[in-house]
Amino acid sequence: METLILAGGKGCRLAPYTAEIPKPLVAVGDIPVIEILLRRLKFHGVKKVTIAVNHLSHLIIATLGDGSKYGLEIIYSHEEEPLSTVGPLKLIKNLPDNFLVANGDIITDLNFKTLYSHHLKSEALVTVAVYKRKVLSDFGVLEIDDKGFVNSFREKPVFDFTVSAGIYVFSKKVLDFIPDGKKYGFDELMNALLEQKLPVAAYPFDGYWLDIGRVEDYELANRDLEIIKNLIKTSY
Numbered sequence: 001m002e003t004l005i006l007a008g009g010k011g012c013r014l015a016p017y018t019a020e021i022p023k024p025l026v027a028v029g030d031i032p033v034i035e036i037l038l039r040r041l042k043f044h045g046v047k048k049v050t051i052a053v054n055h056l057s058h059l060i061i062a063t064l065g066d067g068s069k070y071g072l073e074i075i076y077s078h079e080e081e082p083l084s085t086v087g088p089l090k091l092i093k094n095l096p097d098n099f100l101v102a103n104g105d106i107i108t109d110l111n112f113k114t115l116y117s118h119h120l121k122s123e124a125l126v127t128v129a130v131y132k133r134k135v136l137s138d139f140g141v142l143e144i145d146d147k148g149f150v151n152s153f154r155e156k157p158v159f160d161f162t163v164s165a166g167i168y169v170f171s172k173k174v175l176d177f178i179p180d181g182k183k184y185g186f187d188e189l190m191n192a193l194l195e196q197k198l199p200v201a202a203y204p205f206d207g208y209w210l211d212i213g214r215v216e217d218y219e220l221a222n223r224d225l226e227i228i229k230n231l232i233k234t235s236y
Helices: 034-044 055-062 087-091 114-122 172-177 186-195 216-225 225-233
Strands: 003-007 048-053 074-080 098-103 106-108 124-138 140-144 150-155 157-169 200-205 207-212
Touching: 003 034, 003 087, 034 048, 034 055, 034 098, 034 106, 034 216, 034 225, 048 055, 055 074, 074 087, 087 172, 098 114, 114 157, 114 200, 124 186, 150 172, 157 172, 157 200, 157 207, 172 186, 186 200, 207 216, 216 225
Parallel strands: 003 048, 003 098, 048 074, 124 200
Antiparallel strands: 098 157, 106 207, 124 157, 140 150
16 A cells, blocks of 8 residues: 655645644644654555655655654655646656555544555545535525525525545556646546546545644644544554
8 A cells, every 4th residue: 555645735724834834744732744644554554655745845854754763664756846736646656556645634543454445446546535524604595596586595504515535546547647747636637537437436434534724624633632642542
């Protein structure tokens, strides 16, 4: 289960916490969020991790080193220019036929080994770990008919969405869809695959999951500190 961690973004949505450090090094308690992810990957059998870096990459490298303190082999892939969420894959040589990809700001108790097995059985080009997320609207929401009359009104309703958890398994075949040296996002890859009716699988997950890309989610992670400490403790 060779793994690529995407850690090159600027983390603008997490300002001011990312004013001087890259988002993957933002700490929950006193542990950088990327270290929590690395320990979970090791716990599920991952041995080699490539980290795609760009913004403040020297800080990430100085903190994580070669991975030996986590029982991992870590190598780094440098983007000279930001390549978005999928473009960095084209810089990495000798990828295996199937490999894990994870955003560097995810905290989760997902079983990576089970996700990987699900992908192999599905024979999909991409398997996306998906999560049910409740989103509170800050507005009153109206439904209006085609004559301009209001049919219903809900004050600050909660919506249920199935969202990408920022964790995937890719077949090496997807590299054929990714341009060289250009920004290319996961959304563009998904649309390209779906337009050609190529197989994309979903892996539903209902355990603990947080993407700390936004201030409110990072603050929630710190409120969940005891849960996350227990998660880390079971990863050794």
